[in-house]
Amino acid sequence: MMKVLVTGGASNSMAVKVMEKLTASGMKVVLADNREWDLDTNLNGMASYYKTDLDKRELTSIFTQEKIDIVLHLKHELITSNAMKDSFDQSEVNIATTINVLEACVEAKVKKVIFPSAISVYGNETEEAVEDNFLDPALFEGLSKKMEEKYVMHYHKLYSLPFTILRFADIYGIQTEGFIADNLEKAIDGQAPVIYGDGKQLRNFVYIDDAVDAILASLTKGDNEIINIASQSMYSLQEAAEMIGDSAGNMHPIFKDSQDELASSCSVSVAKAKEILGWKADISLREGLEKAMQQFRLKKHS
DSSP: OOEEEEETTTTOHHHHHHHHHHHHTTOEEEEEESSOOOSSSOOTTSEEEEEOOOOHHHHHHHHHHHTOSEEEEOOOOOOOOSSHHHHHHHHHHHHHHHHHHHHHHHHTTOSEEEEEEEGGGGOSOSSOBOTTSOOOOSSHHHHHHHHHHHHHHHHHHHHOOOEEEEEEOEEESSSOOSHHHHHHHHHHTTOOOEEESSSOOEEOEEEHHHHHHHHHHHTTSOTTEEEEEOOSOOEEHHHHHHHHHHHHHSOOOEEEOOOOOOOOOOOBOOHHIIIIIOOOOOSOHHHHHHHHHHHHHHHHHO
16 A cells, blocks of 8 residues: 655645545545644544654654655745745745755665645747746746756666656645735625736646646656646636636726736747646636635635
């Protein structure tokens, strides 16, 4: 029976979805994070939880003791600014934690590490981005992910540590910050969705369930590959906001003066995901927003 360790289990609501699907598939799950468990979901024996500093020594001990087969490295400090002075500490923590995880994987002879990256590593590409494109991130979030990817590949080159890097589009349907989550919260509170600027900025969104399915597929496929995980369509922020307004009951978005928004935009190829993982995004943006709206309402009234 495969045993998977997920880093960031207590601070990443995506980890809960992953844990639920892994255990439903009959796998053993271990969670490790440097925070107390404070998510709404009760573990109820679904997974073992370790509160750890996420340093190399402690992680190596956990990986070895639990006989971990695969590590899913979800731990990530959100980079909330594109100013060097504000983003440097967050980037530094992310890179250091990734190195600790990789070191522990090598020491404990873990069979594979899965690293969730982001399509922001491409920057503002004008043509459809494929996985071997030159990476020119426009944001520090993308730059940090690019550097972490390099470490993952370097540890494969030095120590033959198998990996899969998944470059995700904007994941929605989880309790997190971002355009979708912020406007869902507003709509639930009876406030109109807000668009900063003209709303013509294009984004690629992927629903949480589709994203988790890609992770599950990569447990047994895609060794030593980098794979884009995105929907086949891009939507403007205005289109997304109007769909949120529709889900909330014919609520029209309002426009405000543009802010310095942390976002880059590019279309990406998902041909590799189909070919190697047998994966494609099944849930449309409209359907996903309706599902997310229901979940946000349940959470608010629970």
